[in-house]
Amino acid sequence: MEHPENCEDYKGLTVNKGIEQPSSVNPYLKLRRIPKKRRLSVAEYVEGIVKGDVTILSQAVTLVESVRHEHQAIAQEVIEKCLPYSGNSIRIGISGVPGAGKSTSIDVFGLHVLEEGGKLAVLAIDPSSERSKGSILGDKTRMEQLSVHPKSFIRPSPAAGSLGGVARKTRETIILCEAAGFDKIFVETVGVGQSETAVHSMVDFFLLIQLAGTGDELQGIKRGIMEMADGIVINKADGNNIEKAKLAQTQFRNALHLFPAADSGWTPQVLTYSGFYNIGVKEIWDMIYEYMDFVKANGYFTYRRNEQSKYWMYESINEQLRDNFYHNPIIKEMLREKEHQVLNADLTSFVAAKKLLDAYFKELKK
Amino acid sequence: MEHPENCEDYKGLTVNKGIEQPSSVNPYLKLRRIPKKRRLSVAEYVEGIVKGDVTILSQAVTLVESVRHEHQAIAQEVIEKCLPYSGNSIRIGISGVPGAGKSTSIDVFGLHVLEEGGKLAVLAIDPSSERSKGSILGDKTRMEQLSVHPKSFIRPSPAAGSLGGVARKTRETIILCEAAGFDKIFVETVGVGQSETAVHSMVDFFLLIQLAGTGDELQGIKRGIMEMADGIVINKADGNNIEKAKLAQTQFRNALHLFPAADSGWTPQVLTYSGFYNIGVKEIWDMIYEYMDFVKANGYFTYRRNEQSKYWMYESINEQLRDNFYHNPIIKEMLREKEHQVLNADLTSFVAAKKLLDAYFKELKK
Structure with missing residues (x-):
């Protein structure tokens, strides 16, 4: 899409000489926009x-x-x-409700893997974030050790926008990080929204951080997320909490047992650990490596990466088609009325949709 | 959309007199199409x-x-x-893998509720069905008692087509059945595809039929379906199988306990029954009625029906937008090549999408 500003000299319309174009609100804007470097x-x-x-x-x-x-x-x-130059990394999605200890966990997971060598990039997806408000990952100091590690690159979620837009930027950032030699990529997200689906569609392994407890702690996790997990890890398995964590482990194992098998053929594992005391972290990485070996051997790894690339192409197309429709002025004007008629049982959902679509395509032809 | 056949006399194009229009393959077609009644x-x-x-x-x-x-x-x-005249019914989605005994169950569930009075319509959604091949519900005789009951109306799934098309027809059929005084509507589906989401979006209560067993029987159920269920009922709880069914009940209860709460505020229940011996059927209806009282009292019933009407409006719009795009000849021509370039890492998913969209909108303006 050509930016309108760039087209000014080329417009095909004849401008009535008698009509003055409005001047810029700030005539110095262009001057001030010149980059310093x-x-x-x-x-x-x-x-x-x-x-x-x-x-x-x-x-x-x-x-x-x-x-x-x-x-x-x-x-x-x-x-x-x-x-x-991209593609050569393990991409790991990490999700969990606020309070599960994601930052501390990412810190110790990251530090552990960096001891083996390689480089780690930590990205995030949080469409609701605003950079100024200390968003997810916004405060790098929450990852005390990684934030000062020479082999790590931490980047907060792109600023607020549509989920599609934010996810796209994160996915493109993965490509750049991989080209820069980062061979482990974490993509963090909070377990409360649709962003999990987006993260799941750009990673190889989806790790869900949970807390011990039966029910209440899960209220924040959106339905369907548990079924995406390739591994569930229960944090705070330390001190008095060990028994509770072991019980939760059994419960999750039983629950996962009832789920249908994943396309990968992999059986999701449930582990306990302590982010704070750095216990059980090696076992989590062992699980991730075991998974990688497994899906590389059975061909699922390549299959899934290809599917993901296609998914993002189709997803961008569909999002753009919707955007174009719902931002059309005619549609904006009609939409509320049609919705109202549907709720009033004056129109069926399908007739309302048809009327809107007819108006839209007529408008596009103009 | 005006059907092309109806526009023949009105076309604005000048037809070159020297070119003969091809004659109909069967000149008697129009004559034979005259309806008998x-x-x-x-x-x-x-x-x-x-x-x-x-x-x-x-x-x-x-x-x-x-x-x-x-x-x-x-x-x-x-x-x-x-x-x-529509809206005045309880709409119940019923899902379960083949072999779970859906037909027998629907038969006894239906017969039970008809004893209370009222009328029952049994519909289905199965996008893969072909009427000629004895599709889901196609063979009415599988519901021995309902198929001859004067107060029941059984209708197989609309013929094969896109899921959106099939679902739309079923949803419109619900409206007609309700207007005809049917106050209980079953919408049957097989638990193996995306049709569950469609059914879930048109019913008040989603019932999942399961069999006793730990794992293997669930292979056929698609991920995410269990989390849609407002009630899980375990069939074949009779004879030697009672213990196994009770165990499954406990397992499902524990599993559901780990799920986050549903938007309705309702806690899904797990019951056992025997379709064949007609045991435990009253309890299933008690559960459904209890649910209806619950969601009518807390306002969720009306909220959800409204959300569903809106959902179908937006869903039809989005489906039509996609259809129009992917059936465009230019896009059909370009799509394979772009997909190939994406898989080859010659193009990013987003650039490929943009190129396709640019071509499409340019074409629409023509």
């Missing part, structure tokens, strides 16, 4: 990223997250050139 | 339905299911006029 070229971005330069990686991610047209254009070129 | 008027259909005439109801459902434009036009008028 020279912008890197696409080639420089790609070179920096592939060399593993974290500063340049960070700048590129900022471009990916930018809403400005010229930034997006560069970002897309950079991503495309990074694509051949 | 006089077609009823919309008013006659509505009057017949509201009076509870099952023959007329049945004919109207046939119109709903027809793919012919002129049938659809009448059907939509009939449905719209029936809308004010």
